[in-house]
Amino acid sequence: MDPRDVEYEPVSVKEVLAEMKDTAELLIDLSYSAVLNGSDEIAREVLELEGRMDILQLQGRMSLLMAARSPEDAEQLAPVLGVMGAAEKISNAAGDIAKIVLEDIGMPDAIRTALPEAVEVLVRAAVDEGSPYAGRTLLDVNMETETGVRVIAIRRESATGKRRWLMNPGPDSQLQPNDSLLLRGPRDGISAVYEAATGEPYEPAEAVEPPIEDLERAIDSITLMKDMSELAVDLAYGAVLFDSEGVAEEVKELEAEVDALQSRFEAWTLRAAGRVEDPVRLRGLVRLASATEVISDAALEISEGVLRGIDAHPVVAAAVEESDEVIVRLSVASDAQLAGTTLGERMVKTETGMRVIAVRRGESGEEWVVQPGPETELRGGDVIIAKGTRAGAERLSELVGDVQEFDE
Incomplete structure (x- = not known):
């Protein structure tokens, strides 16, 4: 559907927000995957999903405008529009990254071996007919718990040749032969899962x-x-x-750090341009940095209402809770299994499939450890924020002694 053809129809703002969140996160992964693999096919799929995001935003904005009947309504709904606009900004940035590939703008070969060295590896794997995964559900395979690798999305082709993406598949999602899996996780886990899925050894790009x-x-x-x-x-x-x-203040700090990194990136790139054989090949690198910086700006826009002390509309929190991946906040009990151990010692991500993205220290209640690593120790009284599946969240809640139920 062309966004210009969208007309008003009653839609659930909560469902629109949840789909926009899931789509935006998938678009980030797919766009970088397109660059890593130099894949026109993945890049075109990014642009198709970007078109879908345009439609979602229009539908959501129309519904919000219809719901505002007073100045008080407008004040409460304004941050919701901000969240929608930020997700759309992420989508546009992903589209810009995809066009680096489609328009053959140019990219140094070194970037394709540098990006996989990021915190987690991102690869694509086709399920072979003889794979032990074929015909089994993700729950049966138990991939996240055993390897720490998550299936971010499944691209499936129907008998008529029509392709579609299943975003953030759940435990009941069945893997079928010829499915194309987008995998994300630690290098060791990726290696094992890739070989099991494809029947071939995982060979990262030569540095x-x-x-x-x-x-x-x-x-x-x-x-x-x-x-x-x-x-x-x-x-x-x-x-x-x-x-x-x-947490919102940490987002603000990260956005400022990304801005500073971009400034240094620009300086180093300009210096390099005078000493490489083909400086035009650096254009894609410049566009990639610019789009990445836009994503951090969008993150700040999502949290802006919290920073300004404006209560978030309940529909936003409900949408985040109902998206395919959950974000949970858990308190670490002093007698918990994880108290006094590091994330690496207990292999928390491998055991639960959850990624701990922040830890608030219990002593002061103000110190946040952002992007904790394997050496980060959890202590009684700490509060952790983690992201992953609902089943993984339940397992993690048991390990920290803050047992909660997370409905599927």
Whole structure:
């Protein structure tokens, strides 16, 4: 459907917001995957989903305008429009990244081996007919718990040749032969899952050393920008869900760090341009950095209402709760299994499939550890924010001694 043909019809704003959140997060992954693989096919799929996001935003805005009947309504609904606009901004940035591939703008080969060194590896794998995964559900396979690898999306082709994406598939999703899986997780886990799915060993791209030091620094900067921007989006939705000014402040700090990284990236790229054989090939790198910075800006817009002390409309929190991935806040009990251990020692991500994205220290209640690593210790009284499946959230809640139920 062309966005110009969209007419008003009653829709659930909560469902629109949830789909926009899931689509925006998938678009980030797909757009970077298109660059990593140099894939026109994935890039075109990004643009198709971007068109879908345009329609969702129009439908959501129309419904919100119809719901506003007083100045008080307008004041309460304004942050909802902001969240929708931010998701649309992420979508547009992903589209810009995809066009780097489709328009053959140019990209140094070194970037394709640098981006997989980010916090988690992102790969695409086709399910072979002889794969042990074929015909089984994700619950049966138990992939996340055993390997820490998550199936972000499944691309499936019907008998008529029509392709569609299943975003953030759940435990009942069945993997079929010829399904194309978008996988995300630690390198060791990715290696095992890729081989099980395809029947072939996982062979990461051979490292390409940047020809000059300034270009290497620029590529390192953009890799860090990508990690920080994705984390900022996760934290922003967490800030809205839990109405946490502390988390929103961390989003603000991350956005400022991404801005600073972009400034350094621009300086190093300009220096490198005078010393590489074909400086035009750096255009794609510049566009990638610009789009990545836009994603961090969008994250700040999502959390802006919390920073301004404006109560989030309940529909936003409900949409985050009902999206395919859950964001949870859990308190660590002093006698919990995880108290006094590091995330790496207990292999929390592998055991639960949950990614801990922030830890608030219990002593002061003000210190946040953002993007904790394997060496981060959990202590009694800490509060953690984590993202993943509902089943994983239940398992994690048991390990920290804050047992909750997360409805499927």
